Amino acid sequence: MGRLLLLFVVGAIAMTARFFILGVYDWEQMLTLLLFPAGALVLFFIRLWELHQEARYVPKSTQNVWHTYTREKYATNVKILYKGTEQIATYQRFYRHWWQKVVTMILEGEGKWYMNLSFTMQDNSQITFVEQQSSIWKANEMWHIVRDGEIIGSVKTDYSLKNAVKLQEGLFLQLGDTTYYYKSFGIGSKTEVLREGTVIATGKRITRWEYSFDGEDLPLVMTYILFNYVFSQ
Numbered sequence: 001m002g003r004l005l006l007l008f009v010v011g012a013i014a015m016t017a018r019f020f021i022l023g024v025y026d027w028e029q030m031l032t033l034l035l036f037p038a039g040a041l042v043l044f045f046i047r048l049w050e051l052h053q054e055a056r057y058v059p060k061s062t063q064n065v066w067h068t069y070t071r072e073k074y075a076t077n078v079k080i081l082y083k084g085t086e087q088i089a090t091y092q093r094f095y096r097h098w099w100q101k102v103v104t105m106i107l108e109g110e111g112k113w114y115m116n117l118s119f120t121m122q123d124n125s126q127i128t129f130v131e132q133q134s135s136i137w138k139a140n141e142m143w144h145i146v147r148d149g150e151i152i153g154s155v156k157t158d159y160s161l162k163n164a165v166k167l168q169e170g171l172f173l174q175l176g177d178t179t180y181y182y183k184s185f186g187i188g189s190k191t192e193v194l195r196e197g198t199v200i201a202t203g204k205r206i207t208r209w210e211y212s213f214d215g216e217d218l219p220l221v222m223t224y225i226l227f228n229y230v231f232s233q
Contacts, residue, residue, distance in 0.1 A: 054079055059210075066213040066221045067206075073229055074105050081119070081221070088218070091119040091225065112139040115229055119222055127219070129155065129226050140230065145175075145219065152176075155223055157230065169231040173223045180220065182227050191227060193220055205233065 050071045057080055059067035064084040073093070081089045093116065095101045100114035117129040129143045145153040158170035158181075173180040180200075184191040193201040193215060201215025203224045211228060213221045227233065 057210075058082075059085065061206075061212070063212075066215070066224075067210065068225060069210050070225070070228060071209040073232070074101065076101070081225075087122070089119050089121050091117055091222075093229070094118055112230065112232075115140045115143075115226070117222070117226055117229070127152075127222060129222070143226070145222075153219065155226060169227075171223075171227060171230070173219070175219055180223070182223065184227070184231065184233065186231075187233055191224060191233070193224070203227075 054069055054071050054077060057069035059082050061067065062085055066088075067082040067084075068079060070079060076093050076095070078090045078092045080087055081091060095104075095114050095116065104113050114131065115129075116131055119127045121127075125148055128146045130146055131140050132142045132144060133140060139157075141157050141159070143155040144151050145155065153173065153175040155174075156172045158172060160170075162168075163170050163183075168183055168185055170181060170183040173182065178195065181194045182191055183194070188205060191203040192199045193203075201213065201217075201220055201224075203211060203213040203215075203221075206212050211225075211233075213224050215221060215224075
């Protein structure tokens with residue numbers, strides 16, 4: 001949607017400049033240009049429907065694992081995190097400045113730029129993943145995990161040559177003295193969480209937008225959700 005509006009603005013500026021400089025105005029081109037905002041409007045209503053689907057999400061499975069539904073990765077709407085059939089928390093993406101959301105939508109980077117997540121528990125306590133780099137020129141690489149104002153851990157992406165050769169996506173989670181490693185081989189692949197080389201938790205996509213995570217610790221599933229945003233899982 002963002003790109004369609006950007007193309008419309010650029011095209012409108014170009015046609016206006018052409019008219020004032022050359023005195024030429026092409027109505028057929030103008031009608032073609034209007035298809036861009038029309039397409040953006042259609043995508044807008046589709047997006048509203050997607051947000052409605054997220055707000056109404058209840059997992060069908062009764063397995064005692066984590067479940068969530070993430071359809072719209074640009075939006076700041078509230079999403080729900082379940083353990084089995086019990087709602088444990090809500091979460092939402094947030095931006096520090098309004099223009100960051102516009103840039104993200106235009107670049108279609110999903111979680112690669114200006115990626116912050118806030119989780120709210122049932123007792124209203126909060127855990128947030130706060131990016132440590134706000135730059136359009138470089139993708140997010142590190143986040144601080146903050147609980148009620150105190151830093152309790154960090155997350156760092158692994159864009160190593162080794163991963164690039166293997167077509168593997170990875171990131172490190174540091175909680176106290178313990179390091180966890182998340183790895184996956186791309187969209188639709190299972191995500192494994194390792195501690196000291198041993199797989200202790202796994203996450204997977206159940207349907208196109210529904211995810212499950214089999215692991216006990218809450219910070220692990222939160223990092224899994226961040227992983228899905230960052231690597232467009």
